[in-house]
Amino acid sequence: MSLVALLILLFPAAGAVFLGVINWRGSRLVNAVVGPGVVWAAFVCVLILLANNVNQDFTYWTWIRSGSFEVPFDILIDHLSLFMCLVVTGVGGLIVTYAVGYMEHETDGSYARFFCYMDLFVLSMLILVLAGNTVFLIVGWAAVGLSSYLLIGFYYWRRSAVIAARKAFVMNVIGDIGMILGAFVLFVSYHQVTYLKLFPALPHSADATTELAAFLLLVGGVAKSAQLPLHTWLPDAMEGPTPVSALIHAATMVTAGVYLVARFHPLYDVTVYAHAAVAIIGAVSALFAASIALVQTDIKRVLAYSTMSQIGYMFLAVGVGAYSAGLFHLLSHAFFKALLFMAAGNVIHALHDDQDMRHYGGLWNDMRRSSVTFLVGSLSLAGIIPFVGFFSKENVLGEAFSRGDTLGYAVWLIGFVTAVLTGFYTGRMWWFAFWRPASEERPVAGHLHEAPLVMLVPVAILAVLTTIGGFLQVKAIGGWALVDDFLQPVLGAERIRTQPLEYLATLLTLVLAALAFGAAYNFWIRGTWSPADWRARYAWGARLLEHKYYFDELYDWVFVRPLGRLAALTDREDRSLIDTGAVDVGTYTERGAGTLSLTQTGFLRSYVLVFVAGAVIAAGLVLWRALA
Amino acid sequence: MGPATLVFWIATLVALGGGLGVVLFKEPIRNVLSLVVVMLSLAVLFLLLSAQFVFAVQVIVYAGAVMVLFLFVILLLGPVREQGTVRLPWQIFISAVVIAAFAGFLVAMLRGVTYRTPGPADPLFGSVQAIGAGLFTDYLFPFELTSILLLVAAIGAIYLSRGAR
Amino acid sequence: MLLDASSFQVGSEQLDVSWFLLLAAALFVLGAIGVLIRRNPLVMLICIELMLNAVNLTLVAFSRQLNNREGQLFALMTMTVAAAEAVVGLAILVDIFRVRDLEDVDDLSELRG
Numbered sequence: 001m002s003l004v005a006l007l008i009l010l011f012p013a014a015g016a017v018f019l020g021v022i023n024w025r026g027s028r029l030v031n032a033v034v035g036p037g038v039v040w041a042a043f044v045c046v047l048i049l050l051a052n053n054v055n056q057d058f059t060y061w062t063w064i065r066s067g068s069f070e071v072p073f074d075i076l077i078d079h080l081s082l083f084m085c086l087v088v089t090g091v092g093g094l095i096v097t098y099a100v101g102y103m104e105h106e107t108d109g110s111y112a113r114f115f116c117y118m119d120l121f122v123l124s125m126l127i128l129v130l131a132g133n134t135v136f137l138i139v140g141w142a143a144v145g146l147s148s149y150l151l152i153g154f155y156y157w158r159r160s161a162v163i164a165a166r167k168a169f170v171m172n173v174i175g176d177i178g179m180i181l182g183a184f185v186l187f188v189s190y191h192q193v194t195y196l197k198l199f200p201a202l203p204h205s206a207d208a209t210t211e212l213a214a215f216l217l218l219v220g221g222v223a224k225s226a227q228l229p230l231h232t233w234l235p236d237a238m239e240g241p242t243p244v245s246a247l248i249h250a251a252t253m254v255t256a257g258v259y260l261v262a263r264f265h266p267l268y269d270v271t272v273y274a275h276a277a278v279a280i281i282g283a284v285s286a287l288f289a290a291s292i293a294l295v296q297t298d299i300k301r302v303l304a305y306s307t308m309s310q311i312g313y314m315f316l317a318v319g320v321g322a323y324s325a326g327l328f329h330l331l332s333h334a335f336f337k338a339l340l341f342m343a344a345g346n347v348i349h350a351l352h353d354d355q356d357m358r359h360y361g362g363l364w365n366d367m368r369r370s371s372v373t374f375l376v377g378s379l380s381l382a383g384i385i386p387f388v389g390f391f392s393k394e395n396v397l398g399e400a401f402s403r404g405d406t407l408g409y410a411v412w413l414i415g416f417v418t419a420v421l422t423g424f425y426t427g428r429m430w431w432f433a434f435w436r437p438a439s440e441e442r443p444v445a446g447h448l449h450e451a452p453l454v455m456l457v458p459v460a461i462l463a464v465l466t467t468i469g470g471f472l473q474v475k476a477i478g479g480w481a482l483v484d485d486f487l488q489p490v491l492g493a494e495r496i497r498t499q500p501l502e503y504l505a506t507l508l509t510l511v512l513a514a515l516a517f518g519a520a521y522n523f524w525i526r527g528t529w530s531p532a533d534w535r536a537r538y539a540w541g542a543r544l545l546e547h548k549y550y551f552d553e554l555y556d557w558v559f560v561r562p563l564g565r566l567a568a569l570t571d572r573e574d575r576s577l578i579d580t581g582a583v584d585v586g587t588y589t590e591r592g593a594g595t596l597s598l599t600q601t602g603f604l605r606s607y608v609l610v611f612v613a614g615a616v617i618a619a620g621l622v623l624w625r626a627l628a
Numbered sequence: 629m630g631p632a633t634l635v636f637w638i639a640t641l642v643a644l645g646g647g648l649g650v651v652l653f654k655e656p657i658r659n660v661l662s663l664v665v666v667m668l669s670l671a672v673l674f675l676l677l678s679a680q681f682v683f684a685v686q687v688i689v690y691a692g693a694v695m696v697l698f699l700f701v702i703l704l705l706g707p708v709r710e711q712g713t714v715r716l717p718w719q720i721f722i723s724a725v726v727i728a729a730f731a732g733f734l735v736a737m738l739r740g741v742t743y744r745t746p747g748p749a750d751p752l753f754g755s756v757q758a759i760g761a762g763l764f765t766d767y768l769f770p771f772e773l774t775s776i777l778l779l780v781a782a783i784g785a786i787y788l789s790r791g792a793r
Numbered sequence: 794m795l796l797d798a799s800s801f802q803v804g805s806e807q808l809d810v811s812w813f814l815l816l817a818a819a820l821f822v823l824g825a826i827g828v829l830i831r832r833n834p835l836v837m838l839i840c841i842e843l844m845l846n847a848v849n850l851t852l853v854a855f856s857r858q859l860n861n862r863e864g865q866l867f868a869l870m871t872m873t874v875a876a877a878e879a880v881v882g883l884a885i886l887v888d889i890f891r892v893r894d895l896e897d898v899d900d901l902s903e904l905r906g
Contacts, residue, residue: 601902602901602902602904603715603716603898603899604837604898604899604901605719605828605832605898605899606716606719608829608837609719609722609726612726612727612825612828612829613722613726615730616726616730616733619730619733619737620729620733623737626737626740627736632808636808640812640816643820644819644820644823647819647820647824648823650823650824650836650843651824651827651830651831651840656833656835659839660839663839663843666820666846667846670846670849673813673850676808677810677813677856677857679853679865679868681865681869682849682853682865682869686872689876690846690872690875690876693876694842694875694876697879697883698838698883701835701886702835704887705835705886705887705890710832710833710896710897715897715899716899719829719830720829720830723826723829723830726829727822727825727826727829730825734818734821735815735818738811738815743810745808745809746810746857746858749857749860753857753860754856754857754862754865758862759862759865759869762862762863762866763866763869767866771870774870774874777877778873778876778877780877781876781877781880781881782880785883788881788885788888789884789887789888
């Protein structure tokens with residue numbers, strides 16, 4: 001079994017090497033098979049481990065040994081990491097398969113490069129979730145940042161893509177630093193890096209050390225999961241190809257923060273402030289992102305903000321201690337958000353890479369299959385029964401509500417408002433982009449080509465999963481809870497018991513979200529209310545939302561410009577001080593060398609004389625020392 | 629004055645005369661022959677110091693082989709006398725000062741030490757057995773290194789003096 | 794017997810090694826003078842040989858004084874080095890003479906700074 005566990009990592013690694021080094025100018029067909037194939041192979045390995053009910057820390061060799069500091073190369077297989085691996089390889093496999101069709105217009109080299117990056121990304125993500133110690137976790141964490149940088153900047157000839165990639169990388173590195181410092185604090189305090197040894201060493205009540213470590217780790221999680229205030233990279237990252245958006249920004253990478261909190265739940269369980277901070281950050285980010293999504297016109301940006309919002313729900317869940325609820329929402333989100341991105345990708349593909357919803361319309365008639373799947377994803381996102389989004393979101397909100405303290409009610413309220421907003425912006429996206437008659441600005445006027453089978457099948461599979469996946473855990477309406485049970489060995493029994501009032505709150509959320517979804521119909525199809533009037537009435541609000549609460553401007557003003565000025569200043573000083581100094585050193589050395597070279601007369605006998613004189617002086621010194 | 633002392637003084641005077649010859653003769657052939665004289669008298673002194681093996685090597689290798697090499701070169705190049713203008717006019721004066729200081733230091737150094745007459749030497753001291761045992765046991769590694777040095781010198785000499793470039 | 798081996802050596806009478814050292818010093822100084830003031834490169838090489846011989850005498854004298862064979866071993870090594878030096882030096886000389894007619898070592902000053 002230890003080999004199978006290692007193979008999960010080796011397959012994508014081999015795939016990346018094959019595509020990037022060996023076959024990058026080779027057969028396109030081979031690349032199209034190998035790229036997704038290795039991910040599916042890893043998926044099979046995960047299934048084998050799952051079937052054998054493996055629950056073990058596999059240590060392969062000692063990676064670093066320095067005094068008492070010892071880092072093993074180990075893979076921790078437990079139900080949490082298997083759960084994450086299922087999401088990463090399963091949904092990831094569907095997405096990489098989808099990319100076979102989506103990237104068909106690329107040149108051969110770019111095609112291989114794309115799948116190389118994709119496999120590299122899956123590998124990084126698997127390292128992240130399978131790591132059995134904090135050092136290995138950091139490796140995976142940073143590798144995910146790197147491969148997302150590569151994927152976002154895939155269209156490297158496009159300036160905006162390069163800038164977006166750089167932005168994502170910088171934000172992620174800020175998180176990495178927090179993460180590394182957090183791991184360092186844990187190591188310094190408890191002298192352990194391996195999870196299985198670290199967690200028992202933690203104290204049973206909060207102190208400054210655990211709070212500090214938990215906050216620092218949270219910085220890493222917040223950056224990777226695009227939560228406030230390190231979220232600005234996510235919308236810009238939509239510059240990447242759509243399968244990338246689906247893989248990174250929906251299914252896997254952005255959920256790493258949720259996984260981190262769940263993995264370190266023994267730490268967060270003992271802390272008070274850091275744990276509450278997780279919930280508050282999550283709730284505020286959810287509302288914040290949902291409100292911005294109301295006014296975005298780029299379909300992928302709407303999805304990006306909704307991703308941020310849904311990750312906020314997961315943070316909210318793990319922040320109130322409902323870890324398995326958060327992970328269930330992670331799973332559900334992976335299904336329906338990947339579905340939404342890929343269905344949107346079909347449309348974008350058919351419309352020659354136009355992402356502006358104002359140019360859409362008429363898709364229900366022209367691209368029926370993609371539209372149906374998009375509708376399934378939309379309803380799930382809005383939280384309509386019986387789709388998976390309903391069960392997971394209500395599970396999260398129910399857990400928060402039934403916590404029964406101020407924090408619980410506060411984050412529930414925010415989550416509730418967010419759910420209504422989500423219903424509205426999802427409805428807007430659906431009615432406005434898909435249902436309404438074709439826009440006159442549509443880039444392809446006539447009949448649209450429905451996506452090829454290789455793109456439709458993964459979308460269809462995800463649509464099915466989105467439809468039936470909710471029945472894994474129907475806790476929200478009172479019933480079984482398979483995800484809770486599965487994760488119970490790692491995360492412990494669910495501590496929060498449901499109250500009757502919770503069902504009422506659930507019903508209320510469902511009804512209001514559905515109404516909001518329907519209300520969007522009145523805005524954009526029937527014209528009962530006019531969006532333009534509302535915009536005029538709340539002009540300042542619209543402007544605030546369209547500028548995304550001025551976060552980019554704020555960062556530009558607080559960080560980028562002062563740094564730019566400082567750089568300009570140091571550049572000037574560098575030229576006048578350092579450069580001149582360096583040049584002077586050279587000049588004086590040259591002049592001094594010219595002077596000294598006069599002693600090189602070329603006359604052998606002069607040299608001999610100097611040599612003998614030196615020897616005489618040395619002899620004199622020896623004599624003087626001996627006589628003194 | 630016993631026989632050893634007598635021999636010592638004769639050899640010393642011959643060596644000093646030869647040394648002066650080395651420095652003062654204008655013809656290179658005479659310089660070389662003076663050096664041979666010095667070497668032979670030094671060989672006698674080695675024998676006085678019970679260094680039989682060094683004596684033999686001095687006569688055979690040094691006076692015999694190395695000096696012959698010098699003679700061959702002189703033969704090859706013809707008589708070369710120092711001619712032309714002197715380009716380092718101060719050389720001789722500065723050299724005199726330096727050498728005087730050096731000689732002064734040497735005498736001072738030798739005067740500062742008291743010597744005792746060593747006892748009679750072990751019959752084996754300086755014999756081929758003793759030197760050979762030293763060369764092939766404790767000093768094998770330096771010995772091998774000198775052999776490599778000779779090899780390198782031989783290759784270098786061949787390279788430098790080969791004919792057409 | 795007047796001339797048996799044991800009487801014909803230092804230690805059999807009042808002859809200490811300081812005289813040997815003085816002689817070595819004198820020869821060494823002579824050699825140094827030769828190197829410094831003679832302009833014929835061949836003679837300079839010969840003078841270097843003279844200096845090396847003076848050093849050898851010192852080594853052997855101390856070897857006897859201290860009753861220690863290492864001095865003699867070192868003298869042998871010195872001879873080897875001297876032989877190597879003479880060979881390479883002479884080869885260089887021959888090489889130079891092949892190209893030009895050399896009568897003064899001061900002619901060879903192309904490498905001045």
